[in-house]
Amino acid sequence: MVQAVPPGRRAGTQAQAQGYALAHPQQPTRVQLRAKVAQIFSRTPNGCGHRQVAMCLRAEEGVRIADKTVLKMMRQMGLRCGIRRERAYRRYNSYKGDVGQSFENVIGRDFKADGPWQKLGTDVTEFKLSFGKAYLAPVYDFASKEIVAHSISMCPNLVQQQEMLQVLMDAKPEGAEPILHSDMGWQYQHEFYVRTLADNGFIQSMSRKGNCIDNGATEQVFGHIKDEFFRGQDWQTFESFKADLDAYITHWNTVRRQVKLRGLTPVEYRVQALQEAV
Numbered sequence: 001m002v003q004a005v006p007p008g009r010r011a012g013t014q015a016q017a018q019g020y021a022l023a024h025p026q027q028p029t030r031v032q033l034r035a036k037v038a039q040i041f042s043r044t045p046n047g048c049g050h051r052q053v054a055m056c057l058r059a060e061e062g063v064r065i066a067d068k069t070v071l072k073m074m075r076q077m078g079l080r081c082g083i084r085r086e087r088a089y090r091r092y093n094s095y096k097g098d099v100g101q102s103f104e105n106v107i108g109r110d111f112k113a114d115g116p117w118q119k120l121g122t123d124v125t126e127f128k129l130s131f132g133k134a135y136l137a138p139v140y141d142f143a144s145k146e147i148v149a150h151s152i153s154m155c156p157n158l159v160q161q162q163e164m165l166q167v168l169m170d171a172k173p174e175g176a177e178p179i180l181h182s183d184m185g186w187q188y189q190h191e192f193y194v195r196t197l198a199d200n201g202f203i204q205s206m207s208r209k210g211n212c213i214d215n216g217a218t219e220q221v222f223g224h225i226k227d228e229f230f231r232g233q234d235w236q237t238f239e240s241f242k243a244d245l246d247a248y249i250t251h252w253n254t255v256r257r258q259v260k261l262r263g264l265t266p267v268e269y270r271v272q273a274l275q276e277a278v
Helices: 007-023 031-042 050-061 069-076 158-171 191-199 212-230 238-254 266-277
Strands: 121-124 125-129 132-141 145-154 179-182 203-206
Touching: 007 121, 031 050, 031 069, 050 069, 125 266, 132 158, 132 212, 132 238, 145 158, 145 238, 158 191, 179 212, 191 203, 212 238, 238 266
Parallel strands: 121 179, 179 203
Antiparallel strands: 121 132, 125 132, 132 145
16 A cells, blocks of 8 residues: 655655755766857757757767767757748749649659669759849759759749759769659759750659649758758848858758768768768
């Protein structure tokens, strides 16, 4: 039978606990790492989460530290990464009907790939700024999580796609025949876009009409970019915005570590995977 604790004893126990806490104040966790934690957190305008900080500490400082310990440190330091919010803006939509050639959904929401340059995704996202609008057209590797090509423009036109495709063709490893998945936007139905991919060994795949989940992997990248780089920020000129977004994409590829890549950066994962495949 469980006996109730008398009120007097309960009050005494609470007083003892309070007395112990006053006599033994909690010490800051891993003080020697605080400067590095702050430096990692400040690499992007809106900070980053504790898992990202922990992966960087392990890779760059060689320390053994648990994710929960880093979370505790960041709370003590007042470092908090913003939580993704519902979109307060209308998603950019490039669909204009059947204006060219369309393709079946080869990906079928299977975004997993055994190695780099097997499955890629592309789309266009819009940024509203003081000087007007800017558009990012990236190509994202589903395996390495790397943005392997991109173009930033003030107009989402064919010229932007031509620039992006040129970067993509220059980056593609010899012999690779990747699937490139997109929505049914007019750019991806255009004769130049279709012919360029076919001539360079790409297999084209398209989402179903009005179904953004079919292109969910690329949409997720846009969410991270707008959380870490864009939300709450503004630029007065297109040139300064482009320079900073270019720098962030370099950060994404070469500095930003990912749990699904076992703590590697996208470039580290790609290089390692291609070496193992030889």
